[in-house]
Amino acid sequence: DKGGWSSFMAKEINEQPEAIANTVRGRTAGRSVEIPELTALGDDRLRNIDRIIIIACGTASYAGQIGAYAIEQWARIPVDVQLSHEFRYRDPVLTDRTMVISVSQSGETMDTLMAVKYAIEQGVTTVSVCNTQSATIPRESDAAVYTHAGPEVAVASTKAFTAQITALFLIGLHLGRVRGELSTEALAEAVQQLEELPEKMRVAVDTHAEITQLAHWMADTRSVLFLGRHVGFPAALEGALKLKEIAYIHAEGFAAGELKHGPIALIDHGQPVFVLVPSPRTAPLMHSKVVSNIQEIRARGARVIAIVEVGDTAVLPYADEVIRLPLTDALFEPILQVVPLQWFALELSTAKGLDVDQPRNLAKSVTVE
Ligand code: M6R
Numbered sequence: 384d385k386g387g388w389s390s391f392m393a394k395e396i397n398e399q400p401e402a403i404a405n406t407v408r409g410r411t412a413g414r415s416v417e418i419p420e421l422t423a424l425g426d427d428r429l430r431n432i433d434r435i436i437i438i439a440c441g442t443a444s445y446a447g448q449i450g451a452y453a454i455e456q457w458a459r460i461p462v463d464v465q466l467s468h469e470f471r472y473r474d475p476v477l478t479d480r481t482m483v484i485s486v487s488q489s490g491e492t493m494d495t496l497m498a499v500k501y502a503i504e505q506g507v508t509t510v511s512v513c514n515t516q517s518a519t520i521p522r523e524s525d526a527a528v529y530t531h532a533g534p535e536v537a538v539a540s541t542k543a544f545t546a547q548i549t550a551l552f553l554i555g556l557h558l559g560r561v562r563g564e565l566s567t568e569a570l571a572e573a574v575q576q577l578e579e580l581p582e583k584m585r586v587a588v589d590t591h592a593e594i595t596q597l598a599h600w601m602a603d604t605r606s607v608l609f610l611g612r613h614v615g616f617p618a619a620l621e622g623a624l625k626l627k628e629i630a631y632i633h634a635e636g637f638a639a640g641e642l643k644h645g646p647i648a649l650i651d652h653g654q655p656v657f658v659l660v661p662s663p664r665t666a667p668l669m670h671s672k673v674v675s676n677i678q679e680i681r682a683r684g685a686r687v688i689a690i691v692e693v694g695d696t697a698v699l700p701y702a703d704e705v706i707r708l709p710l711t712d713a714l715f716e717p718i719l720q721v722v723p724l725q726w727f728a729l730e731l732s733t734a735k736g737l738d739v740d741q742p743r744n745l746a747k748s749v750t751v752e
């Protein structure tokens with residue numbers, strides 16, 4: 384049941400405030416974080432971990448990349464993110480102090496399941512971030528931390544993605560607390576950010592009308608670039624994947640700092656570029672770097688669509704379009720920034736008369752290797 388929406392994807396984008404609230408619920412208390420499934424592993428085991436590897440495919444891998452920044456920042460454990468289907472082939476260095484966190488909406492993705500099985504054989508601690516109760520991957524893992532996003536039907540993942548980032552943030556906070564790496568204030572501040580997210584997410588969802596208009600003007604676009612820095616980089620990759628997947632448009636995401644190492648040669652008159660601009664309040668250095676990147680591409684003819692936090696006026700002279708999102712800490716911004724990108728892909732797909740929920744050549748759950 385699409386609940387009155389034109390597609391499951393539209394319904395699921397709209398459900399993100401609840402998906403996040405449900406993922407956080409029961410895991411924060413007294414301005415702290417406790418995930419019972421991690422507590423069950425034993426605090427000594429969690430204190431002993433010296434390396435985390437996140438394994439996932441597609442959108443889930445981008446959630447993993449964003450989660451990695453938060454886990455490193457809060458728990459001070461080095462985190463690598465690897466694609467599930469590449470993991471075994473590199474003969475990964477795994478010890479009994481390694482934790483492998485798999486991220487999978489379905490919990491049945493064969494590439495990820497095989498990687499988890501390999502990790503289990505090597506004797507590492509396995510944690511599954513999954514949206515589907517009792518799926519194979521969480522059943523096989525030592526601990527399951529469910530995202531409570533509700534069933535996701537559209538092939539293009541939306542609410543599962545933002546719920547996965549939320550769950551990984553909770554894991555980072557839990558580990559940081561148990562390992563004594565987080566001050567009470569930092570923990571309380573992060574909990575507040577998480578609890579305020581659903582309301583801010585509603586504002587991000589409400590960008591739909593302006594994005595629809597933008598997509599309408601851009602219906603003939605052949606190629607779109609997405610730029611981000613830090614956590615904005617995986618969010619840019621996710622924006623590009625959405626567009627390829629459901630609108631069949633060539634799209635690429637880049638780390639903004641990488642531009643001058645090659646991709647800036649792609650910029651030509653009228654090339655649309657979405658830029659995820661970090662918060663000037665909480666990430667002033669990154670913000671000024673990204674504003675310079677915008678100036679560089681604008682000078683070469685790019686059509687800049689800037690996604691900024693409300694009140695950021697520094698980009699106004701250089702951006703062709705500005706999408707404003709509520710204030711949040713820089714680390715949390717991708718959760719909001721990805722929403723207009725989801726709408727953009729959906730509306731371009733619709734404008735091209737495509738089946739938003741069932742793109743060609745793709746299945747919701749990839750159960751072959
Ligand atoms: O079920 P999973 O989270 O393991 O699926 C992983 C990817 O196949 C999935 O995220 C895919 O990239 C989506 N169709 C993207 O929208």
